[in-house]
Amino acid sequence: xxxxxxxxxxxxxxxxxxxxxxxxxxxxxxxxxxxxxxxxxxxxxxxxxxxxxxxxxxxxxxxxxxxxxxxxxxxxxxxxxxxxxxxxxxxxxxxxxxxxxxxxxxxxxxxxxxxxxxxxxxxxxxxxxxxxxxxxxxxxxxxxxxxxxxxxxxxxxxxxxxxxxxxxxxxxxxxxxxxxxxxxxxxxxxxxxxxxxxxxxxxxxxxxxxxxxxxxxxxxxxxxxxxxxxxxxxxxxxxxxxxxxxxxxxxxxxxxxxxx
Amino acid sequence: xxxxxxxxxxxxxxxxxxxxxxxxxxxxxxxxxxxxxxxxxxxxxxxxxxxxxxxxxxxxxxxxxxxxxxxxxxxxxxxxxxxxxxxxxxxxxxxxxxxxxxxxxxxxxxxxxxxxxxxxxxxxxxxxxxxxxxxxxxxxxxxxxxxxxxxxxxxxxxxxxxxxxxxxxxxxxxxxxxxxxxxxxxxxxxxxxxxxxxxxxxxxxxxxxxxxxxxxxxxxxxxxxxxxxxxxxxxxxxxxxxxxxxxxxxxxx
Numbered sequence: 001x002x003x004x005x006x007x008x009x010x011x012x013x014x015x016x017x018x019x020x021x022x023x024x025x026x027x028x029x030x031x032x033x034x035x036x037x038x039x040x041x042x043x044x045x046x047x048x049x050x051x052x053x054x055x056x057x058x059x060x061x062x063x064x065x066x067x068x069x070x071x072x073x074x075x076x077x078x079x080x081x082x083x084x085x086x087x088x089x090x091x092x093x094x095x096x097x098x099x100x101x102x103x104x105x106x107x108x109x110x111x112x113x114x115x116x117x118x119x120x121x122x123x124x125x126x127x128x129x130x131x132x133x134x135x136x137x138x139x140x141x142x143x144x145x146x147x148x149x150x151x152x153x154x155x156x157x158x159x160x161x162x163x164x165x166x167x168x169x170x171x172x173x174x175x176x177x178x179x180x181x182x183x184x185x186x187x188x189x190x191x192x193x194x195x196x197x198x199x200x201x202x203x204x205x206x207x208x209x210x211x212x213x214x215x216x217x218x219x220x221x222x223x224x225x226x227x228x229x230x231x232x233x234x235x236x237x238x239x240x241x242x243x244x245x246x247x248x249x250x251x252x253x254x255x256x257x258x259x260x
Numbered sequence: 261x262x263x264x265x266x267x268x269x270x271x272x273x274x275x276x277x278x279x280x281x282x283x284x285x286x287x288x289x290x291x292x293x294x295x296x297x298x299x300x301x302x303x304x305x306x307x308x309x310x311x312x313x314x315x316x317x318x319x320x321x322x323x324x325x326x327x328x329x330x331x332x333x334x335x336x337x338x339x340x341x342x343x344x345x346x347x348x349x350x351x352x353x354x355x356x357x358x359x360x361x362x363x364x365x366x367x368x369x370x371x372x373x374x375x376x377x378x379x380x381x382x383x384x385x386x387x388x389x390x391x392x393x394x395x396x397x398x399x400x401x402x403x404x405x406x407x408x409x410x411x412x413x414x415x416x417x418x419x420x421x422x423x424x425x426x427x428x429x430x431x432x433x434x435x436x437x438x439x440x441x442x443x444x445x446x447x448x449x450x451x452x453x454x455x456x457x458x459x460x461x462x463x464x465x466x467x468x469x470x471x472x473x474x475x476x477x478x479x480x481x482x483x484x485x486x487x488x489x490x491x492x493x494x495x496x497x498x499x500x501x502x503x504x505x506x507x508x509x510x511x512x513x
Contacts, residue, residue: 053354079356089347093279105271106357108264132282148351 004067006031006156006187007052011061014047021047023211024061029204031155034178034188036202038195043208045191046086049160052189053083065156081156082149086164088141089148092134096125096144099133100151107152119147123177139170146177157181159190163197168241169248175201265358272365279339280373287373290332291380293438294324298381301447302388309448317390321382322473323446326466328381329374329410330437333417334430336370340421341430344511363418363508370414371407378406392477401486402476405469408493413437415500422504422511446470465492
């Protein structure tokens with residue numbers, strides 16, 4: 001286990017005009033962990049991810065991924081990362097398999113076809129492999145999107161709001177995929193505006209608000225920031241999500257969608 | 261270019277060609293407007309146009325070929341715009357691949373797709389009576405000029421492809437390019453045009469390029485026009501390439 005953080009950000013700033021989006025962000029993510037960057041819309045989550053994935057230059061501060069400075073060694077950073085942006089970055093005209101083979105070929109993998117077929121199976125897309133992506137559902141697109149990001153096993157993965165716009169079933173699937181990844185040693189930086197998503201997935205959480213990290217820690221540590229527990233008796237009612245999943249007969253393991 | 265850049269460009273070219281093959285209408289619509297103009301001008305207006313030679317289709321074809329290219333490159337801008345607005349462009353940008361590969365893939369596709377459209381237009385012209393006794397070398401020279409012109413306009417099309425905010429903005433830029441040949445020697449000789457129009461027509465690149473292609477196909481001496489045409493194409497290509505790459509660097513931080 002290396003001691004170099006997979007991601008290390010110090011005093012990162014970025015402004016558009018006179019509007020500061022990032023006002024001095026600090027963040028450390030240990031290798032092989034899932035770290036959630038939690039914040040509402042406009043908090044600067046996407047800006048931070050775009051800087052880390054070399055798509056945007058910071059105004060000040062430093063950011064390093066896998067030990068490489070983003071500003072001075074962008075090529076090395078790109079070799080270590082994969083980005084899944086807010087909108088599924090897939091090619092609608094190509095089939096699912098062709099999309100995966102495209103990424104595999106661009107990454108110079110020895111057997112693009114086999115790599116693509118393995119990922120299709122892992123993400124439950126084998127049946128749809130030969131269909132154009134334009135015909136895919138939102139959940140299938142997102143799964144393909146994440147599969148494309150995993151092609152070539154990059155050690156650091158950025159997931160920018162991976163479940164926004166997904167139905168509960170697809171969201172559960174994406175969650176399971178993310179947990180499997182971290183189990184295999186991939187470092188995941190996840191941005192989300194959903195509190196339950198951060199709580200469910202992340203080893204550590206940073207709360208980004210108005211361009212700064214205002215709280216940082218494990219879920220247990222963050223809970224301690226609140227006043228001590230009071231005991232109240234409340235009738236437990238099923239949430240609408242639980243009802244929805246029960247009514248459609250979803251047992252959380254979704255038949256026909258193979259897992260690794 | 262390094263070998264990996266070449267390999268990545270080839271992969272991007274393969275992807276982009278699949279797009280063209282799966283929507284062959286882009287090639288056909290590229291050729292339809294120039295073919296309609298060819299029919300209209302040869303069979304409707306042709307009788308009223310005196311260009312000092314019998315076969316108006318022979319006179320007209322070079323200009324129509326340039327119009328074909330000007331309308332074809334709009335699809336390159338459109339395909340690039342789709343990549344940028346859909347998010348796959350950012351995926352490519354965050355991958356360990358040569359950044360030029362993304363653009364060169366589109367540019368190479370543009371050249372190939374335009375060559376197919378140009379072939380269609382030439383075939384229709386042949387059916388309409390276009391004839392040329394030009395030899396292989398002259399045809400190669402024509403091909404070379406057309407490819408250079410395509411490259412220049414394609415790099416120009418990269419700019420709206422990267423910057424446009426809407427599909428309308430993407431397609432709009434090519435209209436002036438399509439109409440440029442009308443104010444040149446493409447349809448009628450410049451001699452009959454009034455002063456300022458004639459000055460513009462005789463000093464804009466389309467005229468010298470059209471005259472060069474026309475003379476090559478008619479087995480006439482090309483003279484200094486040939487070099488001037490090549491110089492215009494290369495100059496436009498250089499300016500468009502530099503401007504496109506500057507836009508590219510700005511778009512990608």
